[in-house]
Structures are given as structure tokens and as C-alpha cells.
Amino acid sequence: MQRCKNGMKLDDLRTLIAIAQQGSFRAAASALDIPPATLSRRLQRLEDTLGSQLVIRDSRNVSLTPLGQNYFDRCQPLIEELESATTELQDSSHSNPRGALRISAPVGLLTYRLMPLFNRFMAQYPEVTLSLTHLSNQHHDYSPEQYDVVFRVGRQPDSSFAAAKIGQSQRILVASPDYLAQHGAPSHPNDLNQHARLASVPEFEWALTCKDENHQLETIWVNSPVRMAIADLNSIKQAAIDGLGIASLPNYVVADDCQQQRLTTLMDDWCSPPRPIYMLYQRLGYIPAHIRCFTDFMRDALAGF
Template sequence: MKLDDLRTLIAIAQHGSFRAAASALDIPPATLSRRLQRLEDTLNCQLVIRDSRNVSLTPLGEDYVARCQPLLSALESATSELRDNTQNHPKGSLRVSAPVGLLTYRLMPLFNQFLAQYPDITLALTHLSNQHHDYSPEQYDVVFRVGQQPDSSFAAARLGESQRILVASPTYLQQHGQPRHPDDLAHYARLASVPEFEWALTSKNDEQKQIVWVNTPVRMAIADLNSIKQAVIDGLGIACLPNYVVADALTRGQLTTLMEHWYSPPRPIYMLYQRMGYLPAHIRLFIDFMRAGLSDPCEPDQGCDACPGR
């Protein structure tokens, strides 16, 4: 029996479809079907029920996966540990997923430092997203996300916070005046990053921290923070963007903050990684490096030159 065939069955059990399992294993669906058929021929029994709508395990398949999955994980962990212990310096590949804005302004400098320090480690960033439903341990070794995360098979390390602040160009404010209250934003052009169409604002003077939602029509919506920032700099309207995205434009005077007595509740920044089993040395090194590099030394309510608008 081939271990790849067993990995195929486990992936099908985890994902519930041939297409999703093939994507997680990064193989064509035809290869996945061939591996499953070879495993069933080897064991001389049916492991998976196939029909036009659903894919499910037979009772024999469920029992086989339950018994074999821990054994396969233990074997892969022992192999990785032995490989690590016989190497004088770490090597291996990292599969990483991250949001575009966080990658550009916070992660890339650290990625570059890490790769310079460990020349035999490679890093692949093939998926840039902040969606909570489009990652799995089979696809990525480490995932970075902003916002509360749903329960998953990943362990979650909180690295800091992302604070969104209201910004506009000085020219735009000269032409349209300064808004004083969230209700005033109905009279201004809103520029929003997808999917952040609604803005949640809370008054610093409100002890109950009641949230006012701003959901007036959006003049421009783009799934790219850099493009929204440039549109704001060009005087097209007001945006609510993460502090690390607009820090350079604020320093240069291209943007200015608005309604500073109102703020958007901060969102946590998480690093997600495999929860169970042995982590290869190069992945553990990367996790520790990023944890040290990204951990925010600022208290949430204190000002900081590196974190304008906090």
C-alpha cells in the first residue's frame, strides 16, 4: 500500500468532496480518483460512497480513517524530526497565506529578514486573502489573518492589533469641510475596502462603548488597501483604513485623521499554524521569528509614533 493513497482517503474524509481534497493535496482530480481506486483494490473493499451530489465514507472507510490517521501523523512527525536532527542547518519550504495589506506593510520586511537569515528555507505566498474559510492545514503551514477567527484545526497566536482610522486628504477637507459626527459622513464620499463596506465607530466619551454603524452609499469599493489609500490621497473621499497602511501618508502630510474622538474598535492580528503533531524545525523557526517580530509592544490605549491613530 502506498502512503499517498492513504493520504488521499484522509483528505477526502476531511473535505467531503473529491475536488476540495484534490485542491488541498495539490493534485489533479483524476490522480486523486486513481489513488483512491488503487487503495480500494489493495484492501479489496469499498471505502467511499460516490454519487452525483455527495461523497461520504462507508462504515469500513470511517473505521479505517479513524485508525490510520493518527498512525500516519505519527509516522510523518517521526520522519520530520529525524530529518531535522540530522541537519546542521534548517531547510525546507514554507506555504504561507496572508492579507495583501498586512503583507505589504507588516509582513514582507520580516519575511525578507527571515529568508536572509536562513538561506536554505524557501517561502511560497500563492494566496493573498483575509477570508476565514479558505485555508486548511493541508494547504498552508502558516496563515496570517486580521479579525476574530472561527474555531479550526489551526492553533492561533495573537500578535497584536489592527486599528482602523478615518482619513482624508487636506485638499478634500478644504473643499468639503470637517465631519464632526458619524452621521455627517452621509454628506461625504466614502471609499471602502472590500468587504469592509460598513464602518463601526465608537465615541471615546461613551463609557458604554456603543457602536454607531456607518453604512451610507459607497462611491468606490476596491479589494486592495493600497488603491483605496491612493484614491484618498488624490482627494476622492474619506476612508477608514488600518493604521499601518496610512502611517507613511500621514507622516508626509498627504493624509490627515478625522473625528479623533471617534474610533473603530481594534481588530486582532493572528498567526495560525498546525495545532497537532510535530512541527518541522524550519516551521517552528518561522513561527518564533514572526511572533517576536510582530508582537505589538504598545498598549491598546497608548499613543505611539509607529501606530498613528491608536
């Protein structure tokens, strides 16, 4: 464990920085990947070493004392510079990228596009490890302290991440040949009110857009009751293949099934607005070689997606 001249441990200082950045003991412990009891013990040891209270604790909130805030403001850039210099030195001493990748991605995008590329990258760089424990498309549940690279679908809020657009997703209407043979094929969005809709949560309402004869965009919202709603794209796709109704799914999810005629696309003139797909990663400071190598690999592999 690294120790400063006065006996203070750098891990204890990292604890204070994590608490200030995360705003709670539980989130800070998660970001540092340590038990909450260890985090509390390290904070107490830091306060004992400095002889001052740095954090105000109550049942609901955690905040820094004025002294703690001042100490955090002065120490945070120094710790970041130390860690960047250490990582840079470690990178330069190895010819092959090495290190741990912490990634977050949506389930559907992971299954149908990203995972095969992750596997290729891992095979090419055997000294890199990958951790993918958070599968989500939520825009508010990631930070640079938790993840090195984040994949998300849809417009992203401003954050400390750099955002590289790596493709786009467009939902299309599909149904099985058996369903269409039994119930007929809709020719207009209003016809969907007479069909069984299969919706992936939370996409209960479908926005379908088409250019009219004057080349003006017309958008119709379809919000009739759904027969099945599941928070899993693959399950909704399977229900459509089994002939239970019409589904609105991302094009990359159903591409193989349409090619093999398990599903048929409907009303091709009507489509949902395209949504960008982003790869987000650290934008400031030194970026370790294995993260730079991974983002370059993914950007090249997804060119034209």
C-alpha cells in the same frame, strides 16, 4: 515511492485520508497538490489492493463506506506518527532549518507589514522555501492540510490551529489636505453623510465609537451611500490621496502617508473598535523545525505591533 510489504503504496493511503478530511475529490487533490485524475487512480489502486470499496461516490457527495471509515480511523494516526517521526529525523540531521512553508495572509496585512519580515526571514534561512498563493482574510477557507501558517485579522472561529495574537488593527478616518481644503473637515460622524465616502469592500458601514462626558461608549453607524467601493485597501488609499473623498482604513496601511502628510487623520476622538491580528499554526503533533523557527521569528518581529 514508499511501498508496504503487501504492495500497498503509502501515497494511496494518504489519498484516502485526504478524501476523508476534505470531503471531496477536488479539495483532496488540492490539499495533496496532485491532479484529480491522479487522486482517483490512487484511490482505485488502494481499493483494488484491499479488495474492498472504501469510498461512496455520487454526483454531489463523497463519503466513506463503513469499512472505509474504520480503516481511516485506524490508519490516520499511524500515518501522522510516521510523517512526524520522519520529519523530526530529517530536522535533526540538519543544523539549519529547511523545508517548505505554505502561508495564507490578507493582501493589506501582507503588503504593509508581513512581506518585509518574510523577506528578512528568507534571507536569514536560505534552505527554507516559501509559498504564498492564497491572499484572503476569510475565516473558513484554511486547514492544516493546506497551510502551515495562516495570518488573519478579526476574531477567529475554533479550529485545529493554535492562535497567537501578534497585534491589532484599528481603522481610522483619513482624507487628503486638498479634499479638506475644498470640502471642510467633519467634526462628528453625522457630518460624514455630507461627504464622499471611499469604502473598502466589504466595509460599507463604518462603526465609530467615542466616550461621552460620563465615560460611556457611544457608537454611531455611518451607512450613507459610498462614492467608491473597491476590494483593495491600496486602491482606496490612493483614491483618498488623490482627493476623491474620506476613507476608513487600517492604521498600518496609512501610517507612512500620514507621516508624510499625503493624508490627514480626522475626528481622532472617534475610532473603530480594534480588531486582533492572529498568526495561526499547527497545534498538535510534531511541528517541523522550520515552521517553529518561522513562528518564533514572526512573534519576535511583531512584538508591540
